[in-house]
Amino acid sequence: MNFNIEEAVAILSRTPQTLTSLLSGLPEGWLDCNEGEGTWSADEVVGHLIDGEQTNWIPRLTFLLEEGESKPFPVFDRFAHLSAERRTTEQKLEEFAELRTRSIERLRAIIETDDLLERTGTHPAFGTVKARELVSAWVVHDLTHIAQIVRTMAKRYKTDVGPWVQYLGILNR
Incomplete structure (x- = not known):
């Protein structure tokens, strides 16, 4: 098991600045491109x-710690x-x-000891999950969306790179 709360916070706390550095001030062409119908x-x-910060991660963690497995988390509308x-x-x-700053403050306040990370709750689709798994998924969710953004932006120039496309792996995924 690789999970460590401080390592998780190290990624979670950097995501906003990473995205700001990558996206702030860019022309709309970069910000609005996608990979086709049904993609973002x-x-x-x-x-x-933003929606995840408001209705998913900390609300679900709080729910898990308060309710345990007595009832499933509220459903998160990903769209x-x-x-x-x-x-x-x-x-x-x-x-x-x-x-995100508020979420990390809340995370630190509610996870007072590592044993709280082993508490379980009920996910509406997955069944029993641990608090540690929820926080781990939050970290990987951030990394997934950073990769998605970079991949989508790269694909905007897929036809423009000419024969170099064969050497640019991100364009061939």
Whole structure:
């Protein structure tokens, strides 16, 4: 087992700055490109991350610690951000950074001891899960979406790189 709460926080706390460094000030072409129908742009991913901060990670962790396995977590609507009020990517990045700071503060406050990470709850689709698994999934979720954003942006130039496409692995996934 590799999980360590401080290592998890090290990634979680860097995600907002990583995304701000990558996306802030870019032309809309970079922010709005996607990989086709049913996929998300960088701007939409940031919206999804905001929604997760508000309704997924800390709320579910709190629920798990309070309710245990007595009832399943509330369902998380992974697509709720698609119907949210339109804001600029800059506004979303700022909101995400503020929400993430509060989430990490809350995480540190509610996980007072490592034994709390072994407590279990009921996920509506997966069944019994541990608090540690939930926090681990949060970290990997961040990394997944960072990779998604980078891959989507790279694919914007897939036809423009000409024969170099064969050497650019990110374009061939």
